[in-house]
Amino acid sequence: MDHRPWFDHYEKNTPKTIEIPELTLPQILDNTAKKWPNQRATIFEGAIISYKQLASYVDRLAGFLVSKGLKIGDRVAIQMPNLPQTIIAYYGVLRAGGVAVMVNPMYVAREIEHQLNDAEVKFAIVMDAYWVNLIKPIRDKLMLEHIVVTALADFLPFPKNLLFPLVGKKTGLVVSVEREANVYQLKEIIENRALKPPAMPSDPNATANLQYSGGTTGVSKAAVLSHRNLVSNAYQVQSWFTGMEEGKEVELAALPFFHVFGLTVCMNFGILAGAAQVLVPNPRDIKGMVNLIKKYRPTIFPAVPAMFNAINNFPGIEKIDISSIKGCFSGSAPLPIEVLERFETLTGGIITEGFGMTESSPVTHANPLHGLRKPGSIGIPLPNTDAKIVDLEEGTKEMPIGEDGELILYGPQVMSGYWNREDETELTIRNGWLYSGDIAQMDEDGYFYIVGRKKDMIIAGGYNIYPREIDEILYEHPKVLEAAAIGVPHETRGETVKVFIVVQPGETLTAEEVIEFCRERLAPYKVPRLVEFRDELPKSTIGKVLRRVLRDEELAKSK
Template structure:
């Protein structure tokens, strides 16, 4: 059998092998500013920044970092939502030769302390609202410099006056020198710095550009080392796949958090590489998002299933808002239910396809063809220069099409390794292949299908049950808005299936009704034995359901019941 059957199903415009740039990652911004100097690079609540101005500010931030003592290879943390300062801080850090450490603004102090100390970051760019949190861990974290910025700084003049939430916080945050701290204002640093490119030598193949901490859905997060070459390769692969996008013409709805590897690559890096206008959305709120789409007419919308689901279920989406500007969407970070895909495409007239990736791969490895044959329920085809195979997770022997095993991936986007964790690196990187931990199969045409996480698999009475299969059935019920399935202890079967269900508004589907529905579509041993109805499910910021939290909640309840 052809070891790469997916190549025969590529659109003819997509080459299986690409030529890659040998320049550092930040050259993407320089090239875009050279081609589209007066094109809008970012729009934030109506305030626009051109590519010329964005490059100027990134150069200034790089100069400011060097003046503060940041040297090539030093780690600089970004603790920011999707605001212009994130993009400036990201590229400015790279221009200075630094390594960007992606930090989640929703993380609690314990999590931030772990990531900052693990990375050895001595400098952090922090949102003013989060400054108290950083001050409390500063000494333990070993932070030498805190650069503070706020949302209000980048708002249009009218909106600044109407932004009371931050005004008091801004005043509090500006009392920087009260304790003799080394705190600096982001905007003041830019004003006093020079718009010059620092002289820094970067080896793209070996030098790390980003430390991306894994999402933590499966345990303790690890710092993924992504080199300049890894990240530029993934951008090139994305450009090859989305071959119909027009340079200098696209508008990128940037609602996926940029601190997440998916948002960083597919929204920001890819978006800037094609001269797109990034519509920066600092927080996902459905009403605000619909207004943004209606007003600014995005053409590309990378997102997560929960985002598309929220639009589908909004009662005014089809009648009050114009959504027809949206042409292409890649869904990532979680499985895309077929019903969600079809309803969103009917609503917008755009194309929505499912893709797949992981932090260790910069992140994208597979996507369904945007303009070609897409298979619903599949993650699509491996990208150019990307190999994938299904192996027995115990023997590592390759498996035949349709056989379920662990997905292995390799390509130019594969990480250098885990930061300061050689043993973990050796477990995950096997002869250049990344062990994804996802159970999957490949069909005869080279389309890959994720069955579930290996760690999430339920073993009930000796049978293997994959939660995603059960969840897909629950999603088919007309009264179910969201569903998540886990295994819970069972004295007789070892484990049994429990379903967490969010009903659609205005419905009152019962456990008995769902049980009958599932029995009509699933083998008896896969049918949930326990149902719990909830108003919402715990998720990451990009919409991935945290099954780990659901399992931990079950253990807590069990412990409590025994006391």
């Protein structure tokens, strides 16, 4: 790659390009288990699994799957929160030569049916409650042949493993699984020392994941991600965390593993680095997360802005020592500057804001951890990654510095295409470049700024308005906890701006105050005309505000 302006802002120890080994993800785990066999791989409610144990469990599961007829390339659904079993299942599927299909634990039966049938899934490894309550009732509509179930209590330490079934019945997470044909217990499988794994998968070009997008822009579709894509991104992320010590870090794994952000930046990066992963099955339990930080002293904390914001506002957080955190990665949504500054003050650590997409495994950009960080910027492309801003109409002309256009991306982490959707692949991947659908700018230093999504852009009276800009202004208001702007239909302007606001606890705010605050800081055509206060905003499972849901609600009102 020729010189790029962002190269001048790489940290001293970050190479412009990195050598990415020809390895699969199971080979990465195998290498780590040999390097640090006794290092903690997972910490869950006090129960510890070493890397040596993890690798052996993975091998046994792989041997079992193959014994039941799993062939190379067969798709296997995995549906559970962040548990030790999730990592065992994921790497066990890959170790057997299968393809992982990560399923959101919050999905309802209709969504599960679509995803499993779209991926032509024959095997599933799921939490027992999901099997009993969601999947078994629709089994006759699926292609499933073999199901492996696991209970949340399976990997709890004594006496929690005995107590949880008693207290957990109220949550619906404790169920009774009947013995029946082709339904197996994960705990029994990994305790069977007679199971032997197949030959180690060694083709980095083989498909590792069908990673579903979550459907925030319509019907959920799957990005086809290879071992090369995912291994490359894990190495790229590792190169960015300068100063990290392999085999010694502790990572707080609160980002859901079913999401590509958590999959790469927590699970795969953690295993590559030989880190101990402190598992957080419920990232909405902020009290539990703060207690884990106090107890296990994590050094690395990848998260989304909503998590940083929730910890910032946790009662009494100023008196709690969370200073073990050294490096954080923020993605999936814009990080308000006020949230960043408060969290860094509380921890003494550094947050690097970045950018990624399901289709790019996901990370493509980040601000340097110890270099020049530009507030509001997604940063600069990672090693081996190229990026351009092109015209919105045809996507063929490179735009001048500082002008809006579509962000396009190129690198070893970019998917080959969408599963069984050639038409959408052709629109999204052109000559190897990934067309992101994001409107962005690049400055003279090579730092990129997301202005908005093509589909999010508000057109009011002929003016283009980007909701993110309005959000950023609202987050500056001391009484605003959360905010989101959308465009709503307007008789004369086409669209006008409406904002949804969650007020800080104990505070009061009026629509007039909000509008006046914006009027002082925004051009007249960008100032919200409508304000709605809510107790909470609709969010994805990783805390990303879903503007689409807000828009759909407004459109339903106008009909």
